[in-house]
Amino acid sequence: MAGAAVSSCGGGSSSTDPQRNAKARxxxxxxxxxxxxxxxxxxxxxxxxxxxxxxxxxxxxxxxxxxxxxxxxxxxxxxxxxxxxxxxxxxxxxxxxxxxxxxxxxxxxxxxxxxxxxxxxxxxxxxxxxxxxxxxxxxxxxxxxxxxxxxxxxxDGRVLFYNKKLFARAGLPVNWQPRSWDEILAAGRALKKLPGVTPLQFDAGTAMGEATTMQGVLPLLAGAGAQIYSGGKWTGGGAAMKQVLGFYQHLYGPEGLGDRKLQQEAKGRDKSFEEFANNRIGVLLEGVYLWRAVLNPKDGIARMPDRDQAVGYALIPAVAPGKGVQGRSFVSMSGxxxxxxxxxxxxxxxxxxxxxxxxxxxxxxxxxxxxxxxxxxxxxxxxxxxxxxxxxxxxxxxxxxxxxRPGLAAYTQVSTALQEATAGIVAGHSPDDAAGQYNGKLEGIVGGAGNVNAG
The missing domain is CATH 3.40.190.10 (Periplasmic binding protein-like II)
Structure with a gap:
């Protein structure tokens, strides 16, 4: 996403005639x-x-x-x-x-x-x-x-990609559709028993850039029942954000269902693609791009010859059925x-x-x-x-x-604050602390607490 901001004092005529020159031949x-x-x-x-x-x-x-x-x-x-x-x-x-x-x-x-x-x-x-x-x-x-x-x-859209071969080895169903975050985490715990396998990969931290926001925070936030911007306010570090950061803690905290180092590497996302293609990541939240351009057996940047047989895909569930934004049980993000x-x-x-x-x-x-x-x-x-x-x-x-995503000028900075919040979890901070730091940054970005929904 481009980061150049547009001034809100821009021009534009106050009225136009939709029929001007309509009869031109x-x-x-x-x-x-x-x-x-x-x-x-x-x-x-x-x-x-x-x-x-x-x-x-x-x-x-x-x-x-x-x-x-x-x-x-x-x-x-x-x-x-x-x-x-x-x-x-x-x-x-x-x-x-x-x-x-x-x-x-x-x-x-x-x-x-x-x-x-x-x-x-x-x-x-x-x-x-x-x-x-x-x-x-x-x-x-x-x-x-x-x-x-x-x-x-x-x-496009975001989904959960999973490796069917690893699922079979871990005793998990190869036709998998989790219906809650707990079911995702349960799969991660089963996959953790496989040597050399990273169970779950949800982009986190600032090195991943916008991928952290689109392939991690925003779909999870929607699954927790909130949108980053709604009703004229930005979602702050309240209950929904703490749920999101709590999920990240399962991955990058003591339980270790994800690879912390991968989130901090400059080319961590590219490495995650390679590891998934090489059967070393169990579940990866990604967009259509992964299937079409990364794993493509013909010309992908991390070609996976058996992609069509080995890779499964599932909808991203809400934290629990019916608990997502607008009462949804499944969510996604698109661009x-x-x-x-x-x-x-x-x-x-x-x-x-x-x-x-x-x-x-x-x-x-x-x-x-x-x-x-x-x-x-x-x-x-x-x-x-x-x-x-x-x-x-x-x-x-x-x-x-x-x-x-909300098409507003402040979004770029808000996205960075979200990335920093997940980086805090990777660094060992608690969800409450990371959420509090995010909320303070957010208020500074969007003009004070009056523009923030505590969530």
Whole structure:
């Protein structure tokens, strides 16, 4: 996630006309993304230039319209892309269709750099037929304060990966679905009897960076019944956070169900991938990335030839059934990008046509051809992922219970404070002490106790 902050005093016109230039017969539209042919995110850039643009131009020509679409591709660090995009939008410039990391949506909305789609293009933004194919949970990725700001093209999810071979050796079921944290810990204790095996790996500490937050604290916090930001307040070091840190203590405290040293190494996460692939970690909380890019038998960075047979996956349970956020028994966290219409476009109706085209089922299927991924569309997932049991599991079981990070400027600092709290547990501090230190840091970050929910 990029860390550059957006000023809350940003510009943006106070009102716009969604119908301006709606009857134009000749026009030019632009698309901007941090993807460049032959470089960063090459597949996405190639899809836009070779499939989207010629397809949209042809479709518009069939309606008697003369359209030109220009692609502005970048291949830079996410921070640099975020800064450029913010400056463009602040100065009422930039592309007609802009891609943002979902974590930036709230920040950009508060700065008034982007506006709700319904404000930019009118009622048709909410009547788009594609919304019926995007789960309400996934729509959160492009929403802020109950309003849609853009369309998420795809997403991911976090699950518990486990090694079936180690489970069999430990006398555990190879078709495993824990229903509480106690059941996870029980599996860890059984796995601890196997020599040379780390039972449980939940990212902790600051060396893991954002992975600690997304692959550890936030899903556990949701399982304890809280979200890091809800109702205008940030969750402090109360009961829910202490439950999370108490779980970490089982792993990295005296019971030793996890590897403390791994959490402190600069490349600890990469090492955890290698150890899991080499049958030395029993359970690893990770995202879709682990399956698709790390363990992939063909070209993974830690290839696991027998991945499909040896690796199981399960939903992340709440601390106990029905005790998760919103009464859920299972939880997850997801991320992804969002495409939105620049509020300063000269052609809001035409720009929305292009945005809708980008998310049309056949166009989305063309994007993931040969490299399946979990898209935001249920209809595409049902067809494109039918022969991929894992991605189907994520699409059907994980997305309905997933949550997203708050897209607010303070989040980056809050995330660091969460990482430091888990680092305290790894260093031997008690959950109460780590929670208290976190709460003090949080109040300093978000402007005092009045912005913190004691939890």
């Amino acid at each position: 000749t026009f030019t539209l632009t698309i901007a993304r941090n993807a460049i042919v032959g470089g960063k995110n090459d597949a996405e850039a190639s899809w836009i230039t070779k499939t989207v643009i010629p397809g949209f131009v042809a479709a518009e020509k069939a309606k008697g319209l003369r359209v030109k679409v220009v692609y502005h591709g970048y291949g830079v660090d996410d921070d640099a892309y975020k800064t450029k995009t913010a400056l463009d939008l602040k100065s009422k410039a930039g592309a007609d269709i802009v891609s943002l990391d979902g974590i930036w949506v709230g920040e950009f909305a508060q700065a008034r750099y982007i506006k709700p789609l319904a404000d930019v293009v009118g009622a048709r933004a909410d009547s788009w037929d594609g919304w019926s194919q995007i789960s309400p949970s996934v729509q959160q990725l492009g929403s802020f304060q109950g309003k849609r700001y853009g369309i998420p093209p795809s997403t 992804g990008s969002v495409a939105t219409v620049n509020p300063h476009t000269k052609y809001p109706q035409q720009a929305f046509d292009l945005l809708a085209y980008l998310n049309r089922p056949d166009v989305v299927k063309a994007r993931i051809a040969g490299n399946p991924e979990v898209t935001s569309r249920n209809d595409v997932n049902a067809e494109a992922l039918k022969n991929d049991p894992f991605l189907s599991f994520v699409a059907q079981k994980v997305l309905p219970v997933t949550l997203f």
